Amino acid sequence: MSTTVTPTGSGRGRPGYAREDVIRIAVEEFNARGYEATSMGALAERLGLSKSAIYHHIASKEEILVEATDKALEELTAVVEGALAETADPVEQLRLLIGGTTRVLCEYPAYVRLLLRLRGNTDAELAIMARRRVITRALVDVVKRAQEEGSLRTDLEAGVVARLIFGMINSIVEWYNPEGRYAPADLESITPEMVFTGIVRSRA
Amino acid sequence: MSTTVTPTGSGRGRPGYAREDVIRIAVEEFNARGYEATSMGALAERLGLSKSAIYHHIASKEEILVEATDKALEELTAVVEGALAETADPVEQLRLLIGGTTRVLCEYPAYVRLLLRLRGNTDAELAIMARRRVITRALVDVVKRAQEEGSLRTDLEAGVVARLIFGMINSIVEWYNPEGRYAPADLESITPEMVFTGIVRSRA
Numbered sequence: 463m464s465t466t467v468t469p470t471g472s473g474r475g476r477p478g479y480a481r482e483d484v485i486r487i488a489v490e491e492f493n494a495r496g497y498e499a500t501s502m503g504a505l506a507e508r509l510g511l512s513k514s515a516i517y518h519h520i521a522s523k524e525e526i527l528v529e530a531t532d533k534a535l536e537e538l539t540a541v542v543e544g545a546l547a548e549t550a551d552p553v554e555q556l557r558l559l560i561g562g563t564t565r566v567l568c569e570y571p572a573y574v575r576l577l578l579r580l581r582g583n584t585d586a587e588l589a590i591m592a593r594r595r596v597i598t599r600a601l602v603d604v605v606k607r608a609q610e611e612g613s614l615r616t617d618l619e620a621g622v623v624a625r626l627i628f629g630m631i632n633s634i635v636e637w638y639n640p641e642g643r644y645a646p647a648d649l650e651s652i653t654p655e656m657v658f659t660g661i662v663r664s665r666a
Numbered sequence: 667m668s669t670t671v672t673p674t675g676s677g678r679g680r681p682g683y684a685r686e687d688v689i690r691i692a693v694e695e696f697n698a699r700g701y702e703a704t705s706m707g708a709l710a711e712r713l714g715l716s717k718s719a720i721y722h723h724i725a726s727k728e729e730i731l732v733e734a735t736d737k738a739l740e741e742l743t744a745v746v747e748g749a750l751a752e753t754a755d756p757v758e759q760l761r762l763l764i765g766g767t768t769r770v771l772c773e774y775p776a777y778v779r780l781l782l783r784l785r786g787n788t789d790a791e792l793a794i795m796a797r798r799r800v801i802t803r804a805l806v807d808v809v810k811r812a813q814e815e816g817s818l819r820t821d822l823e824a825g826v827v828a829r830l831i832f833g834m835i836n837s838i839v840e841w842y843n844p845e846g847r848y849a850p851a852d853l854e855s856i857t858p859e860m861v862f863t864g865i866v867r868s869r870a
Contacts, residue, residue, distance in 0.1 A: 494785060498703030553866075579783065581698060605865075615867045618856060622848065623865055625841045626834045626857070633833020643823060652822060653830070660864035661809075661827055662757075663819045 479509065484519045488526045489572050497527065497576070498583070524586050527576070531590045534573040535597075537566045542600045552608035559601060560657055561650040564631050568646035571635040578632055598628060627657050683713065688723045692730045693776050701731065701780070702787065728790050731780070735794045738777040739801075741770045746804045756812035763805060764861055765854040768835050772850035775839040782836055802832060831861050 479487075491500050491508050502523060506516035520526055541562030545555045567574050577594060580587045605627075606620040614623075631653055644652065683691075695704050695712050706727060710720035724730055745766030749759045771778050781798060784791045809831075810824040818827075835857055848856070 495787065496700040496702040496785065498700040581700065583699065613867060614865050618860065618865070619847060622853075622856070623860070625837060626860060629837020629840070630830045630834035633829060633836065636833070637829045644826065649826075652826070656822065656827070656830060656864070658864045658866045660860070660862045661818050661822070662862045663817060 479519060481519065484509065485526055485529055486572070488520070488523075489530045489576055492523075492527070493572055493575050493579075497523070497579070498581075524584065528586055528590070530573045531577045531580075534566070534570055534577045535590070535593050537570060538563055538574075538597050539593075541566060542597055545604075546600075552604050552611055553613045555604050556601075556608055557654040557658070559604060560627060560631065560654040563597075563628075564634060564653045565646045565650045567631060567634040568638050568640070568649055571638060574632070575635040578635065598624065601628060630657065683723060685723065688713065689730055689734055690776070692724070692727075693734045693780055696727075696731070697776055697779050697783075701727070701783070702785075728788070732790055732794070734777045735781045735784075738770070738774055738781045739794070739797050741774060742767055742778075742801050743797075745770060746801055749808075750804075756808050756815055757817045759808050760805075760812055761858040761862070763808060764831060764835065764858040767801075767832075768838060768857045769850045769854045771835060771838040772842055772844070772853055775842060778836075779839040782839065802828065805832060834861065 487509060488500075488505050491505060495504070500523065502516060503513050505523070506513050509516065509519075511519070542559060545558035545562060548558055549555060577590065580591055580594075582588050582591050602620050602624040605614065605624050608614045609616045609620055634649065638649070640646075691713060692704075692709050695709060699708070704727065706720060707717050709727070710717050713720065713723075715723070746763060749762035749766060752762055753759055781794065784795055784798075786792050786795055806824050806828040809818065809828050812818045813820045813824055838853065842853070844850075
């Protein structure tokens with residue numbers, strides 16, 4: 463887990479941080495210790511700030527949660543909207559949707575991991591989870607239309623297929639290694655391929 | 667989330683619990699609030715016990731964590747060993763492995779969810795995660811052998827294929843509804859099928 467910080471202030475024991483660094487480091491802490499278990503005091507310590515100085519940067523843990531998950535949700539929503547705008551063919555939409563969300567997860571694993579691990583214990587979390595559900599529903603809808611059109615097998619319920627697909631993609635935030643063999647662009651084509659035709663060698 | 671308890675004691679404000687109920691309810695709390703954020707005091711309150719009475723039932727949060735994840739790991743390990751013992755054909759082993767873990771996750775979603783969300787902040791957690799990795803490695807190994815044998819496409823690295831497969835299956839603990847359309851036995855055949863041949867309608 464990265465611990466790089468970018469102090470921008472002039473010192474005297476109170477490092478200055480760009481806002482994006484505060485968010486990024488706080489999200490690292492949430493993911494490592496649990497959002498519920500991380501106090502503002504612990505965040506201050508992690509940032510090398512006093513308990514009062516941290517409020518110069520952020521008002522609350524929730525503010526960080528909202529900002530980080532907003533970023534993830536915006537990127538994912540852009541994928542959905544892009545896929546629906548690009549083509550009217552539901553199978554192509556599905557390919558773009560699976561590939562695009564794969565890319566977002568490779569690029570923003572920490573923010574998406576935070577998004578996926580929400581438990582819904584506050585109104586803010588519930589609101590974020592409602593936005594997450596809109597994306598799931600878009601995928602269910604595309605699967606359904608591709609089934610109706612006759613391109614996909616229809617023995618599996620669209621809702622279950624969509625959740626299994628997202629399960630596969632979402633796992634990326636847990637294991638993807640940006641220094642590994644596959645670049646995000648590779649995985650972007652691997653996941654739709656694996657979902658569409660499976661792993662068995664084709665008999666063609 | 668279930669809140670059923672089975673008091674076995676005779677009362678006077680100190681309910682008696684079967685040990686399995688204590689574990690089950692504690693795991694519900696961990697999953698709802700986060701393991702790190704749940705105190706013994708909060709567990710006592712949830713169980714209707716005093717802060718001192720809870721120690722009559724359990725020594726620590728960690729004891730619960732170990733016992734619950736032990737159960738999940740034992741079930742999953744039995745699936746792996748069963749699959750390897752049943753047949754020498756790696757594709758059949760893979761089918762049994764995917765189907766069997768699917769069934770375990772449908773049957774023990776709360777315990778497996780706890781297992782999957784560990785962060786490795788204590789030695790106990792790291793030990794549990796090491797046992798979890800043994801199962802992942804078994805899957806990677808079976809995928810690799812099935813690729814070598816020529817049954818599976820070889821353009822995808824076995825490690826990535828295995829992680830995408832487990833990602834798909836693991837998501838079950840987040841969305842599976844035992845009252846829904848699919849019984850565990852249904853999903854047990856759905857997931858290998860989806861992994862093997864994908865969702866596109868076959869041209870046969």
